[in-house]
Amino acid sequence: MPKAVKLALLLAPAFGLVVVMMSLVIWRAVAQSFGLYNFNGEDLLSLRHWAEMFATRRYWNALEWSAYVATTSALITLAIAYPLALWLRKPFAGSYLLSALLKAPYFVPGLVAVFLLLNVIAFHGIVNQALMWLGLTDRPIRLQNDRNGYGLIALQVWKQLPLAFLLLQGAVQAIPDPVLNAARDLGAGPVARFRKVVLPLTARAMQAASILIFINVAGDFTFQATVGPTRENSLATLMVQYQGTNYGDWNAAAVVGVTLMGLSLVGAVVFTALVQGLTRAMERA
Amino acid sequence: MPGIDIEGVAMRFGQVDALKDVSLRVPEGAFVTLLGPSGCGKTTLLNIIAGFLAPTRGRVLFDGQDVTGLRPEARDTAMCFQSYALFPHLSVQENIAFGPRQKRLERAETARRVTGLMEQLGLAPHAAKLPNALSGGQQQRVALARALAVAPGVVLFDEPLSNLDAKLRDQVRTEIRDLQRRVGFTAVYVTHDQAEALAMSDTVFLLNGGVIEQSGGPRDIYFRPRTRFAADFIGAANLHDGPISGGAMDTPFGPVPVDAPDAAHRTLCWRPEVVRLTEAGALSGKVAHVAFQGGWLDLFVTAGGQTLRLQVSGTHDIPEGATIRFDIPREAVVVLKDGANA
Numbered sequence: 001m002p003k004a005v006k007l008a009l010l011l012a013p014a015f016g017l018v019v020v021m022m023s024l025v026i027w028r029a030v031a032q033s034f035g036l037y038n039f040n041g042e043d044l045l046s047l048r049h050w051a052e053m054f055a056t057r058r059y060w061n062a063l064e065w066s067a068y069v070a071t072t073s074a075l076i077t078l079a080i081a082y083p084l085a086l087w088l089r090k091p092f093a094g095s096y097l098l099s100a101l102l103k104a105p106y107f108v109p110g111l112v113a114v115f116l117l118l119n120v121i122a123f124h125g126i127v128n129q130a131l132m133w134l135g136l137t138d139r140p141i142r143l144q145n146d147r148n149g150y151g152l153i154a155l156q157v158w159k160q161l162p163l164a165f166l167l168l169q170g171a172v173q174a175i176p177d178p179v180l181n182a183a184r185d186l187g188a189g190p191v192a193r194f195r196k197v198v199l200p201l202t203a204r205a206m207q208a209a210s211i212l213i214f215i216n217v218a219g220d221f222t223f224q225a226t227v228g229p230t231r232e233n234s235l236a237t238l239m240v241q242y243q244g245t246n247y248g249d250w251n252a253a254a255v256v257g258v259t260l261m262g263l264s265l266v267g268a269v270v271f272t273a274l275v276q277g278l279t280r281a282m283e284r285a
Numbered sequence: 286m287p288g289i290d291i292e293g294v295a296m297r298f299g300q301v302d303a304l305k306d307v308s309l310r311v312p313e314g315a316f317v318t319l320l321g322p323s324g325c326g327k328t329t330l331l332n333i334i335a336g337f338l339a340p341t342r343g344r345v346l347f348d349g350q351d352v353t354g355l356r357p358e359a360r361d362t363a364m365c366f367q368s369y370a371l372f373p374h375l376s377v378q379e380n381i382a383f384g385p386r387q388k389r390l391e392r393a394e395t396a397r398r399v400t401g402l403m404e405q406l407g408l409a410p411h412a413a414k415l416p417n418a419l420s421g422g423q424q425q426r427v428a429l430a431r432a433l434a435v436a437p438g439v440v441l442f443d444e445p446l447s448n449l450d451a452k453l454r455d456q457v458r459t460e461i462r463d464l465q466r467r468v469g470f471t472a473v474y475v476t477h478d479q480a481e482a483l484a485m486s487d488t489v490f491l492l493n494g495g496v497i498e499q500s501g502g503p504r505d506i507y508f509r510p511r512t513r514f515a516a517d518f519i520g521a522a523n524l525h526d527g528p529i530s531g532g533a534m535d536t537p538f539g540p541v542p543v544d545a546p547d548a549a550h551r552t553l554c555w556r557p558e559v560v561r562l563t564e565a566g567a568l569s570g571k572v573a574h575v576a577f578q579g580g581w582l583d584l585f586v587t588a589g590g591q592t593l594r595l596q597v598s599g600t601h602d603i604p605e606g607a608t609i610r611f612d613i614p615r616e617a618v619v620v621l622k623d624g625a626n627a
C-alpha cells in the first residue's frame with residue numbers, strides 16, 4: 001500500500017466522522033465565509049471576509065491560543081494517561097477502583113466541572129484557603145482566569161483524561177502476557193520491551209487519543225469562557241462574539257469556524273506524523 | 286550450556302496448587318521431556334524455569350547457581366511458547382531476528398542465523414509476512430525459530446509441534462534433536478504426546494496433578510510403570526488384581542507369571558506387545574475383536590468377563606471368535622506400587 005493511501009486510511013476514522021456528519025454544515029460554513037448565504041446583504045462570492053479577518057489581530061491571537069491550548073492539553077493528557085494505563089495493566093488491590101475513578105470526569109458535564117473547579121481555585125476557594133492557612137501566602141492568589149491559562153489547561157486535561165485512558169488502557173491490555181514474556185526471554189529489559197513491543201502495539205491508540213483530544217480542546221467554548229484568561233479568545237469564543245448581538249457578522253463567524261475546522265485537520269495530521277515518527281525513532285534507537 | 290536443578294518447587298495460584306513439591310535434575314546438554322495430562326502443571330514449571338513466575342516455594346539452580354530470583358532477560362534460556370506469542374507487528378524475519386538483535390550480535394551473524402533457520406523450517410517463502418498472515422503450523426515454526434535463533438544454553442519447548450501435521454511433525458522433531466546434538470543446548474520439552482516423549486528424550490518426567498509421578502529413560506518409563514496412572518497414560522496396559530502365590534497370579538486367562546513374593550492383594554501390569562502366541566501357551570482366551578493396524582494387529586481377548594489387549598505382528602491372520610493360546614514373559618510383568626492394597 002502506498003504511504004499516502006495508508007496515511008489517509010489511518011486518518012479516516014479521526015475525521016471521517018467529522019466529514020460525514022458535518023459535510024452539510026461544513027459546506028454552509030465554507031460558503032458563508034466566502035460571502036454566500038449572506039444575512040446582512042447581497043450574496044456575493046468574495047474573499048473580502050477572509051482578507052478582513054487576516055488583517056485582524058484578535059483572529060491570529062485566537063488561532064494561536066486555541067492551537068497552543070489544544071496541543072499542550074493533548075500532550076499533557078497523554079503523558080499522564082499512558083503511564084497510568086501501563087501501571088494499571090495488571091490488576092492489583094484497588095486497581096479497579098482507580099480505573100473507575102479515572103473515568104469519572106467523563107460523566108461530569110463541562111459546566112458542572114467548571115463549577116467544581118471554581119470551588120477549588122476561586123479567590124476564596126479551597127486551595128487559596130489552604131495556602132493562607134499554611135502561611136505560604138498572605139493574600140489569595142489569582143488562580144481562576146489566570147493569565148497563563150494554567151487553570152484552563154488543567155481543567156482540559158482533567159476532562160480529557162478518561163478518553164485517553166480508555167483508549168490507551170484498551171490497547172495496553174490487548175497485549176498478551178506471553179508476548180511480553182517472549183520479549184523478556186529474548187533479552188529485552190523494561191526499556192527495550194517498551195520501545196520495541198508496547199509502543200508499536202499502542203501507537204494507533206495514542207494517535208487516536210491525541211487527535212480526539214486535540215480536536216475536542218481546539219473547539220472549546222465553555223472552559224475558555226469560564227476559567228480561561230480573560231484577555232484571550234479561543235476560536236470558538238471569538239466566533240460567538242462575531243455572530244452574537246455585538247456584531248451579527250455571520251460571514252466573519254463563518255471564517256473563524258472554517259479556520260477551526262482547518263486547525264482540527266492540521267492537528268490530526270501533525271499528531272499522526274508525530275506519533276509515527278516517535279514510534280519509528282524509538283524502535284530504531 | 287547449564288544443567289538445571291529444581292529443588293522442592295511448589296506453585297500456588299490462589300486456591301489452586303499447580304505444582305506441589307517438584308524436584309528434578311536435568312544434566313547439562315540433556316534432552317528431557319515433561320509429560321502429563323492437561324492442567325498437570327507443565328507450562329507452570331517451564332515458566333518457573335524461564336523466570337516468568339516466581340515459585341511459591343523451592344529453588345531453581347543453573348549449574349549449581351541459585352537463579353530463583355534472577356530476571357528472565359538475564360537467564361540463559363529461550364522459550365518456545367505454547368501460544369506462540371509472536372510479535373504481531375513484526376514480520377517473520379524480524380520476529381526471528383529479535384533475540385539476536387537484542388543480544389547485540391553482529392549483523393552478518395544475525396542474518397546468517399535467521400536465513401538458516403528459515404531455510405531449515407520451510408519459512409523462507411514467508412519471510413516478509415506478518416504473523417497474522419500465517420497458518421497455525423507456520424506460526425509455530427516461527428516461534429521455534431525465534432527461540433533457537435538466540436542459541437541459548439537452555440531451550441524450553443512448550444508443545445512446539447502440537448499444530449503440525451504428522452509428517453511435518455516427524456521432520457521437525459528430528460531437526461530439533463539434530464540441532465540439539467549439533468549446537469548443544471539443554472532441552473526441557475513439554476508434551477502430552479507420549480510417543481513424542483518416548484522418541485525424543487533422554488529422560489522422561491511424568492507429571493500428574495502437580496507432582497512427578499515417575500521419571501526415567503523412555504524404556505524404563507514404558508515397560509516398568511510404577512503406578513496405575515503411569516501404566517495408563519503411556520500406551521496401553523493390561524492390569525490384573527488379585528493375590529500372588531508361587532510366582533504367579535491366577536486370572537481367568539490362566540496363571541500370569543511374575544517375579545515377586547507371595548502377597549494377598551497386588552496389581553500386575555504388562556504391555557500388549559510383550560505377548561507371544563504359541564500353541565503351548567499357559568494362557569488362553571477368546572478373540573472378541575480384531576483391529577488391523579498395518580504393521581501390527583490389535584487383539585481384544587476375553588475370558589471370565591475380562592478383556593485383554595494383545596498386540597502381535599500384522600502378518601498374523603486371526604479370525605474373530607477364535608480361541609488363542611499365549612505366553613507372557615515373566616520379566617515383562619511388573620507389580621504396581623499403588624496396586625490393589627494401596
Ligand SMILES: Nc1ncnc2c1ncn2[C@@H]1O[C@H](COP(=O)(O)OP(=O)(O)OP(=O)(O)O)[C@@H](O)[C@H]1O
Nearest residue numbers: 298301302303322323324325326327328329330477
Ligand atoms: N495464572 C494462573 N492463575 C491461576 N491458575 C493458573 C494460572 N496458570 C495456571 N493455572 C492453573 O494451574 C494448573 C496448571 O496449569 P498449566 O498451564 O501449567 O498446565 P499444563 O500442564 O501446561 O496444561 P496443558 O497441557 O493444557 O497446557 C491448571 O489447573 C491451571 O488452571
Ligand SMILES: [Mg+2]
Nearest residue numbers: 327328329367
Ligand atoms: Mg501448557
